[in-house]
Amino acid sequence: MRYARFIIVILALSLVASVLLAGQVHVRWGGRSVQVPRTADGRLELLPVLHLLGADAGFSHSAGTWGVVLGDHQVQFTPGSRWVLMDGELKKLDEAPVSTPSGVAASERFLEQAILEPFGFHLEHEPGGLRIAEGAAYLSPILVVPVAADFGSTTTVVLTLGRKERVEVEDRDGAVVVHFPEAEPQLDESRRVASARITSIGVHGRDLVIRLSEGAGLLGSHVLDDPPRVSLDLGPKARPAPASASPPQLRATVHPIVLDPGHGGGDTGARSPSGLEEKTLVLAIARRVARILRGRGFPTRLTREGDTGRALADRTAFANRLEARVFVSLHANASRFSSARGAETYYMSLKDEATDEHAAATARLENASGERSGGHDGLDLILWQMAQAEVLNESSRLALAIQRRLNGLEGVPDRGVKQAPFVVLTGATMPAVLVEVGFLSNPTEARRLATAEYQEQLATAIADGIVAFLKHQ
Amino acid sequence: MRARVVLLVLLGAAAAVLLLWALLGPTSRVPQSGPEPAPLPTPTPAPKRQAVLLYPGSDGLLHPEIVPLSLPDEQENRVRVLVSRLLQPSPAGRPPVAPYPAMLTDVFVREGKIAYVDFTAPENPLAGCGNEVPFVYAVVDTILLNCPDLRAVQLLFGDREVETLTGHLDLSGPLPLNKRLIAPS
CATH class of the missing domain: 3.40.630.40 (Zn-dependent exopeptidases)
Known part of the structure; x- marks a missing residue:
């Protein structure tokens, strides 16, 4: 009878604890850990995680943005916006953070993309919570099979992917870079790509780099399904406009x-x-x-x-x-x-332009964050x-x-x-x-x-x- | 002996009473007199209020019309009433705000601040900034003007978030009030 009563007490305490901790997740980094609240839609409160990392975070009412500083890195983001400024470079992420009464919350994906990756960390799931680990996350390899064909003034390059994967195509000076944010490309070396506009194709980390011949450039790109592939159109790079016969009224700059x-x-x-x-x-x-x-x-x-x-x-x-x-x-x-x-x-x-009500809310947030972090006028x-x-x-x-x-x-x-x-x-x-x-x-x-x-x-x-x-x- | 007879008679009478009760059932029982049960509360209709509804005009601006509407206090129902009214012609004769036969399929509010309004998707692709911008902001601004607790509105189409409707406005997130599109009165 005494044991039965003891078991009932233990069960009741467990129930109370599980209810209290239902909206929280255990986040661990190094030898320390915190309980991080989750919002109703599963977002994580970011400030406890940032404090765990030793980052300096503050909200600027004048800019309407949060700023995070860790070491030499700076990240700035705005609640409701997918645009994030990472070390001066503007990037559009998959999701937006949201304002909460205690600060700002975001999905695990946003936390990883906007905060952890720029600072050299990644997120791992472990029993009972999350672990912040140093270094880049493990990237699963993806096979890329390249094929190219010249059609007179243009060249079409088709990169067939081993599975559907997110890619970003960028036209850099003299090269086309296909970036795999979440995978490590592996080129099918058995295929030889013969094109007058391509000098080489190689892999550097998450980038597949197609080096182009003199005068060639990227005209367009398409990401297609069934099978998953990236189609690139190459052609002659646009020539600079001929000099005007009459002197221009204004001095033209190199920026078009x-x-x-x-x-x-x-x-x-x-x-x-x-x-x-x-x-x-x-x-x-x-x-x-x-x-x-x-x-x-x-x-x-x-x-x-x-x-x-x-x-x-x-x-x-x-x-x-x-x-x-x-x-x-x-x-x-x-x-x-x-x-x-x-x-x-x-x-x-x-x-996310401030309305009157929103401005008042962000002002309250700014004051609150100033109290928490001691203010951050430098940001x-x-x-x-x-x-x-x-x-x-x-x-x-x-x-x-x-x-x-x-x-x-x-x-x-x-x-x-x-x-x-x-x-x-x-x-x-x-x-x-x-x-x-x-x-x-x-x-x-x-x-x-x-x-x-x-x-x-x-x-x-x-x-x-x-x-x-x-x-x- | 006499006592046994009396006992048997009593048992028989009790059995007869029980049989009668079982046959006639509880419905035949005489209701006990007592206090009258309290009448069930009848739902009180939401009070009629002057709502500001915005309807697009041919100038591309949103024209306010004051319309008496029964506006519930509860946010989702209030948004539903407002948007349903916008999908009908205005009292002044302006056409419904949607440039296609749209129907309201769902409304929900998150965190008491952001309203999500789901319309049926257009059957055929829409074109023209002049169709997209007034429609979207007629809905967004009408909701935000009449629901002061809400901060932004996101439009969904066919139960899905869309990047844009005609290739112009960014509809991938909630939109705040845009007073610049409201015609000066």
Whole structure:
């Protein structure tokens, strides 16, 4: 009887303990460990983990971001945003962290991508919790079988993967790098790749590097399924614009203006009642804008030169890689209101832009984090502010400069400058706008948009706006 | 002997009473008089309030209309009432906010701050920033103006998170209030 009572007491205590610890996970690093609360949706509170690592973490109300410093490394991130600044490099992660009453919480994936990997750690599951281990996580090898074929002016390279795996394709100077964030590529050495545009293919860590011949460059890339493969289009690298016969009014820099003709390939965009497609119209206008700008001494690049599709994020990344002076995405509009007409220009607004209520909440968080960490004025996140607030201010000026010129065209009602979070503008590190030149859904305006004369007027107005902005930059 | 007879008679009477009770069952029992049971509470309809609904116009801006609506206090039901109303023509004759025959399939609120609104996905691909931006922000801004405790709204389509609807707006996360798209009154 005495033993039975003892067992009941033990069971009751276990039950109470399990209820209390249900929302927590045991995280271990070195010889120390902490109980880390989990939110209802499974996210981990980050601050206990950061304190365990000895990292200095603080929230900046002025930037609306968290900053984490450990040794020589800095990471900055914003609740609600997938963009993270890692040692000055802006990266888009798979998931976003969220604000919590006690700080900030994120998924294990985010913790690993944003915090642990930059600081040289990785996360391992172990019975009863998680363990932070030093060094890179184990990467499972993946077989890559390369095939290449030359088709006159272009070369297609197909990399067939042993399984479906996330990849990132990057066009570096003289090479195309296929990065495997979560796997270690192993090249099938039995295949010889013969192409006039490829000098070698090799593996360096998580990168598969395709070195290109002189004058060759990456035109486009696609990740495909069944079987999992990466298709790369190579071709002649775009040549620099010929020098203008007349001296330019402004000194041109080596950094180009990047124009982005929207849509392309299978993505036709809007369509007029007579069948004019947005992708065709905006490419024609973009070519005209480019010709005008080059004629004035401004190197200009297009994100697509022909009727090819390109991922939205890749268009901005293209401009970032070229360190473009401005990024202008060109579109034609459509509305179910057939009377809708006119041009409008958008620039980016942050999805996690502070509302009044949000500002108050972040102020409370800032105060709380200041109390916890003793404040971190040195982490006012200058880089982050440059990447967000300053670029937004510049983008609004660029949008206004272009919209004013478009308003000057005869018969074009002013729909104004507007602000919204556009995918194609996300992550741009330079002033970036999206111009809607007119409505293809309006039969009258669509007929006008189809004429070369009106396209030239629009192109001149857009080019004038860009140059006016650069002149006063 | 006499005592045994009396006992038998008593037992027989008891058996008869028991048989009668079993045959007639509890329904035939006379209800005991007592206090009247309290009437069941009837649900009180949510009070009618003046809701600000935003409907897109041909100028691409969102036009506020004041509409008396029964707005529940509970957040998810309140969002459901608001969005359902937006999917109908406005009192002033503006068309429903969705540029396709969308239906509301689900609403849920996380952490009391973020509302998730799930619509049926469009059957055919939509095109045009002029269709996407006013639709999305008519829903987002209407909810946030009428639910002050909420901080942001994410739109889902066909029970899925989408990156974008027509290739313009980033819909992969919750959106805060965007007052710049509301037409000046």
